[in-house]
Amino acid sequence: MNAQLMLIQVFNGLVNGAFFALLSLGLAVIFGLLRIVNFAHGALYMLGAFVAFALGQAFGLGFWPALLVAPVVVGLLGVALERGLLRRLYGLDPSYNLLLTFGLTLLIQDAIKQVMLTRYAVSSAPYTIPEALVGATNLGFVFFPTYRLFVIGFAVVVCAATWFVIERTRVGAVIRAATENPTVTQAFGIDVGRWVTIVFGFGVALAALAGVLAAPIYSVEPYMGSELIIVTFAVVVIGGMGSILGSVVTGFAVGVLVALGSALYPPIANTLVFVLMALVLLLRPNGLFGLPETK
Amino acid sequence: MTALPVTRDRARRGAALVVAAAALILLILPHVVYPVLALDILAFGLFAVAFDLMFGFAGLLSFGHAAFWGTSAYTTAWLLGHGQSVPVALLGGTLTALVVAVPVGFLSVRSIGIYFSMITLAFAQMLSFLALQWTDVTGGENGLQGLARPGLLGLDFTNSMHRYYFALVVFALGCCAAYRVVRSPFGKTLVAVRDNETRARSVGYSPTRFKLTAFLISAALSGLAGSLFVFGHGVVSLEVVNWRTSGEVVMMTLLGGTGTLFGPVAGAAIVLLLRDVLTTASLPVGVVTGLVFVLAVLFFRRGVVGTLQGFLKARR
């Protein structure tokens, strides 16, 4: 593999990594505070893309406003899910959360499939790149699609902002306190329950945001998140459950590694992540950035 | 305290009654539903029992149990395709599942909780990749069909009734094995480890070793179930190693009743009958099964058998 091809693969990997990072960041935030493994994260990613498409069809809403509106809409749905369903399971074995969100995944995917077929008569929804980002940019070694460069940059900004809010602000301090010791935090007069809802909604909104970003370049279909979520789980395990920084760094790193690996032997791409995960777990059972799990 | 022997006696009688009823249902089942479907209920039922051994009794939620079911299914298919007899194929499938479970179990039981679920899922994904690629053995996405099932002891396995009753015997043996495990001192220790790992360790047990043994037993029984599935259909496809299959067995166990050991058989029956009804209804399968699953997790966590047990206990 020559240097130019490797460099190209690094950029391709960063694009995939951007999606891994946004999704695993959302998973990490939710897991950190709620100890929930949100299996429905992939379905909610799909929902983000679908809502962007549906808003476009109904109100002619373009990509830019959709980038804001769709995550808010899906985030609110997340709030409703947390309040209405997940809340009933707190205090039980965390496995039940995983099972509930697994059921939700089946439900959401097939429901959207029905809506797409009956309302829009398509099995996969068309969505185009925003006018301003069509075309390619000269990177010196290759002409790389402008929109993809935007995806990388945008994901980095969102991840950095999230990290900043959680690690460096008062709001973040409250969230972290609520994560580490809910009882004590509650005693300080902070409504932990409300923060739990907000954080869940935010994590879901991040998934939806990734979905909107994916809509112009990937097929918008009901099962677009179902394979992706499995890979993202592996990313989260490699990075360490609940680690904000770990999930972002691992997201990008895995994206690049897989891209380089698949340039050498393409069919391996889908499995490389899992092999990587097995290796990491052998050496560091709690992931690269994770703290020992307590039950 | 004086009432105790009476209660125990009644409990035993109640249990015997339930077992007799269940046996009767299984005996007449293929005359009520289509025999191949009835056999599916046995295969998935045993799979769910094996799963419950780990989830209900060891507290480990595996999200990759399709790995063992699927490994055995392919091995059984390969053996049948190469002229082996049915017992050899069933045994071969079971053993291969066990062999695969050794490294997977070794690597995963060191983790707990959600980590464990994710790791088992990842291993299952690797196997599913292997199944897609290794077309000489698995037939890739075409799968394998028309597997011969040579008759045995006067049984004609081209007849689905004969297949069912043969499978019922294997199923019963598998269930007996699971029952013996749960009722043995080993089973009791397993539950103790689940409930309080630190205490179990402090009295001298190695939790990891217990969990690994449970993992291997569960994988072998899942393998036996997977080989029954292939024996029933004479076909095998990639579906057997798909993560949806791993999810399905969780759903069956939950619906039947986690930690009730045989409740999952009822759960398997419910899921398969529901799926069967949906083949002629125009309802979307995912919406219906997803909804049932969500409702079960929210309101029916003890499952059919668990709820029934609670009801019987309350009456006493």
Next chain:
Amino acid sequence: MNKTVLTLTLALTGLAGAQKLSDNVVRVGVLTDLSGVYSELAGPGSVKAAQMAADDFMKANKAYAGKVQVVGVDHQNKADVASNKAAEMIDRQNVDAIVDLPTSSAALAASEVDRQKKTVTMVVTGGTTALTNESCSRYTFHYAYDNFMLANGTGTAVTKRGGSSWYIIYPNYAFGQDLNRQMTAAVQEAGGKLVAPSDATPFPNTDFSTYLLKAQSLRPKVFGTMQAGADLVNVVKQYNEFGLRKQGIGLGIGLLFETDVAALGQDAFAGALATVPWFWNLDERSREWAAKFEKAFGKKPTWAQAGVYSATMQYLNAVARAKTDNSDAVVKALENYRFSDFFARSAYIRPQDHRVLLDVYTVQVKSKAESKEAGDLFKIVSRIPANRAFMPLSESKCQMK
């Protein structure tokens, strides 16, 4: 034979003899995907098409009035469900023939059950060439298309039209590998060349940028994609994103359904070449049938659904010729039969491997501007006659049993 004569003959045969039908009814089971990924291109539309065939047949053959029934069953794209349901339909519902069968593993599984239970099977939406090769069966007929016909048609036609240099990518599983092999052979046979060895891509896959960038630097005249379904939609979406068309790199597609085009909009596919057995505005006869279908179902038919109508009708006609629904007799009536209907032209049912030969078309997707009416997607680039469209018998590995 023209249409009136055909109808008349059929009517006469129908009136002439008392038929021998098991339980006095001919039942056709449509085993398909009613709610999954193929439900739009086959699914409920296939069931409707089979029902229309039954109704038309009964109208034309008075002796069969009220004696043909159609049942639709969902196989959920699972091989075990397909084998289970096929057996159950035959044993419990006395189904005499099974049609459609999307998903290769499901089609093969059902075909095997039907062989054991001696039931005629018309595979329409399933595409694996195994059905007429190593897994061929005395009772199974492969109707509309298969991998060989797709690759052979597109590879040959595109190369002959000047698309002489190719770069091909294929998903790394049997369907893709098979298609790649056939396509490469067809391109080379027609005098074209591959500018680089074909690349296997992961399956499933969403991001194809690696291969699109490679195509940019290789500058072939045609970028061949053997992906199908959601993966194909991803490839084409990104083919547009990377601006390959503007750079003069054409698009050759292995397997294209009308539903794929709808998913991205016509313009994303404009100019792409693929091979199909039929499309609704192929000619006046096709239009006529498509209008009837649209009236009954509310949507334009896909080629898979039209194929189900034709396959069902040909089965029923064979029952009428054999004057019985006994499978062995019907198979005999189907074998060696030559016919032409709105879907299958110059068709011939090859007895040695049960491949149904028919004229197929290499088509180019029209841009929105070229499109004259709603759903006007394809223009014909070349018609491939039935006897050259499919795998020659000499290559078939079928040993009929």
